[in-house]
Amino acid sequence: MNRKNSAIRDPVHNYINLSPEELELVDTPFVQRLRWISQLSGVRLVFPGAQHTRLAHVLGVMHLAGEYANQVYKNDDQREYLTQLARLSGLLHDIGHGPFSHAYDDTVFRDLYPGNLHGHDAHRMKIVDSDFIKPYIEKCGIESQALKDLWNGKDAVLQAIVQGTLGADRMDFLLRDAYFSGTTHFGTIASKRLIDSTLIADHDGIPALHYNLKVIEDIFQSLLGRFFMYKGVYFHRASAAADILIRKLLDASKGPLDLPGRTDNLDEYQWINEYTLIGEILSSKDPELGEAKYYTKRLLSRDLPKLVWEAIIPENVVKAVSGDLEHDSITIAEGQFISKIKSEAQNQNIDVPQLFTSFTYPMSTIDTQEFQAGNVYLYDDKNKLGLNKKSVTLQEAMDNTAYFSSFLSPVNMRRERYVMIRVFANKQDVAWIQDNVKINISSTDSNIAETSY
Numbered sequence: 351m352n353r354k355n356s357a358i359r360d361p362v363h364n365y366i367n368l369s370p371e372e373l374e375l376v377d378t379p380f381v382q383r384l385r386w387i388s389q390l391s392g393v394r395l396v397f398p399g400a401q402h403t404r405l406a407h408v409l410g411v412m413h414l415a416g417e418y419a420n421q422v423y424k425n426d427d428q429r430e431y432l433t434q435l436a437r438l439s440g441l442l443h444d445i446g447h448g449p450f451s452h453a454y455d456d457t458v459f460r461d462l463y464p465g466n467l468h469g470h471d472a473h474r475m476k477i478v479d480s481d482f483i484k485p486y487i488e489k490c491g492i493e494s495q496a497l498k499d500l501w502n503g504k505d506a507v508l509q510a511i512v513q514g515t516l517g518a519d520r521m522d523f524l525l526r527d528a529y530f531s532g533t534t535h536f537g538t539i540a541s542k543r544l545i546d547s548t549l550i551a552d553h554d555g556i557p558a559l560h561y562n563l564k565v566i567e568d569i570f571q572s573l574l575g576r577f578f579m580y581k582g583v584y585f586h587r588a589s590a591a592a593d594i595l596i597r598k599l600l601d602a603s604k605g606p607l608d609l610p611g612r613t614d615n616l617d618e619y620q621w622i623n624e625y626t627l628i629g630e631i632l633s634s635k636d637p638e639l640g641e642a643k644y645y646t647k648r649l650l651s652r653d654l655p656k657l658v659w660e661a662i663i664p665e666n667v668v669k670a671v672s673g674d675l676e677h678d679s680i681t682i683a684e685g686q687f688i689s690k691i692k693s694e695a696q697n698q699n700i701d702v703p704q705l706f707t708s709f710t711y712p713m714s715t716i717d718t719q720e721f722q723a724g725n726v727y728l729y730d731d732k733n734k735l736g737l738n739k740k741s742v743t744l745q746e747a748m749d750n751t752a753y754f755s756s757f758l759s760p761v762n763m764r765r766e767r768y769v770m771i772r773v774f775a776n777k778q779d780v781a782w783i784q785d786n787v788k789i790n791i792s793s794t795d796s797n798i799a800e801t802s803y
Contacts, residue, residue, distance in 0.1 A: 358409060362526050366413045372437070375486040376409070379620045380445055380477060384408060386623035390527060391450045392592030393583060395652055397531040404451070408441050410526055414518035415440035417545050418511040422559065431491065432508070438492050439500045439512045443519060445483070446473030448613060449624040450596045457600040461610040471501070473613070480616050507550055510559040515726050516544060516569065524576055527583065536578040540568040553727050553741040560729040566747055569726070570754070577713060585710045591654040591774055594706045595645050603631055603642035655706050655774035658783050659687040665712040665767040679709035679771045687773055687787070694786045703779035712767035 353370040360366050368376060375381060384404035394400040419436035423429040447470045448454030459469020466472050477483055478494040487494050503509045513519045521541050528537020547562040561569060583589070604610060607630060612618040628650075631642050648654075663682065671678035688705055695702040726744040735742060735750045748754040775783055 360406070360410060360413075362410055362522070362529055363413050366409050369490070371486075371490045372412075372441070375438070375441070375483070375490060378483060378486055380482050380616075381405070381408075381441070383620055383623050384444065384447065386625050387447055387449060387451060388624060389451070389523070390531075390584075390589075391453060391596060392589040393527075393531065393586065395592040395649075395654070396586050396588045397533075397583065400527065400531045402526060402530045404444050404447055407523055407526055408444050410522035411440035411443060411512070411518045412437045413440075414522055414541065414545070415512050417542075418518055418548065419508075421545055422507065422511065422548050422550055434490060435492055435496055435500065436508060436511055436518075438487060438490055439497055439508070440518050442474065442478060442483070442487075442497060443501065443513065444470065444474070445477050446470035446475075448473075449622065449627045450600065453593060453596045453600055457597055458604050458609045458613055461604065462613055474501075477616060482616055482620065507557060507559045514559065516561070516572065520576070521572075524572070524579060528575075528579060531583050533579065533583055536575045536582065538575055539572045540565070543568055544572070549729060551727075551729050551741050558727050558741070560727045560741060563728045563730045563732075563734060563742075563747065566728060566744075566751065566754075569744065570748070580710075580713050585713075585770060587657045587660075587772065588654055590708045590710075590772060591657070591706075592649065592652075594655055594708060594774060595649045599631065599642045599645035599649065602645060603627070603639060606634075606636055606638040606642070607631075653777075656777050656780045657772055658705075658775045658780060659683070659773040661686065661771045662768050663771060665769050668769045668771070675712075675769065676709065679769060680707050683707045683771050683773050690787045691783060698786075703775050703783060706774040708772050708774065710770040712769050714767045 355370070356368045356373050358366045358368065382405070387404045388394060389402050389404055389407050390397075390400045415436040416433050419433040420429070423432045426432065448458055451470070455467065455469045459466070459473065463469040463472045475498055478487060478497055484494050487497070499505065500508045500512065509517075511517055521539055521544075524537040525539055525541065528534045531537075544561060544565055547565045549560055549562070550557050551560045552558070553560075600609075607627075609622070612622060628646055631639055631646050634643070661682070665675075668678050668682060669675060671681050684707075688707070691705065692702050728742050728744060728747045729740055730737065730742055730747070731740050733740075735747060737746065737750060742750075
């Protein structure tokens with residue numbers, strides 16, 4: 351007797367269908383722990399609706415990756431297998447995430463995987479090879495090595511489907527984050543139209559994922575929307591302030607709670623999530639967790655640091671200091687602002703106010719570096735661009751489309767990527783700083799912060 355498929359109601363994709371074998375995998379503790387890890391961490395302290403979880407996201411990525419693969423491999427004898435591989439890759443791509451997601455990368459995973467900026471990606475490789483998950487993957491007809499090969503880019507088409515610039519991962523998180531944040535005017539993506547336009551074609555003799563040239567406007571709109579989501583939601587000043595507290599509480603608790611060791615021990619890690627971690631911190635009587643408890647209480651009561659200085663600087667200028675983005679951002683903040691605070695405090699013979707520095711990833715409206723790294727290709731079978739080739743890069747398509755060239759000029763401006771460097775202070779120190787040091791916050795810059803909580 352055949353077991354029936356199951357369907358999950360989803361506000362973004364309506365229904366997400368799962369086979370019985372996929373449902374068994376979803377119901378394992380390691381996948382279910384994503385139900386207790388927020389998708390947006392600090393953002394939910396600004397946009398109260400943004401309470402969605404990593405579990406909802408990975409289910410959405412699984413769904414979209416399957417839709418992509420069904421379209422791309424519709425004439426392939428291995429269509430069923432490749433679609434299943436894409437779906438499981440989407441479902442498990444975030445399985446390594448720790449509490450508060452990327453903040454865990456910057457604190458706990460940094461100790462566990464030195465030099466790796468994305469520790470959760472390294473940790474997922476260990477998890478899918480473990481007895482906790484591997485047998486369930488194999489029940490779905492997939493080997494864990496095939497998943498690792500996909501994530502490592504062994505098959506460029508499959509990697510682009512799941513985690514490319516326009517892949518299922520980014521498509522779902524923009525749609526989902528915009529929906530729950532109340533910013534759908536930013537995160538609007540014609541997902542079905544884009545997916546239905548895909549095909550495999552050769553680019554310089556190598557098979558690659560292509561989008562039909564007719565959807566270039568849809569691609570452009572999705573990239574612009576993504577930029578505004580980063581600027582107005584993910585990098586919102588209050589979101590950044592909340593993330594500072596999150597990193598502080600993780601830094602202060604990782605030693606006393608041995609988070610690196612317990613994360614490395616998968617039997618323990620499957621039960622570590624935001625709820626259990628906060629519970630451990632607040633219920634502990636260990637004096638070594640005093641600092642962690644302080645920052646946890648500040649986070650839970652929304653006692654956020656306040657922005658006192660901000661600079662938006664070209665990436666190449668920031669990295670000109672030493673080439674290390676984090677180190678150089680801190681150096682610039684120190685030289686341009688923090689040193690003034692210290693000097694004035696010394697002149698007045700008072701303690702230097704507590705300051706927190708944060709920085710964003712390099713970003714721009716249209717990021718040509720990402721096009722090149724992400725291999726976004728368009729298929730021009732009717733030679734509308736006049737380049738006499740069917741496979742063109744997204745940058746070539748924009749350069750040879752008159753209205754894009756006009757909209758994006760001058761060329762050197764559109765290729766610039768910027769880093770936002772910020773300094774925050776505790777609210778009781780803000781008035782003194784404002785009175786004693788010249789503030790440089792780009793408050794005239796259009797920002798959704800004007801209408802958000």
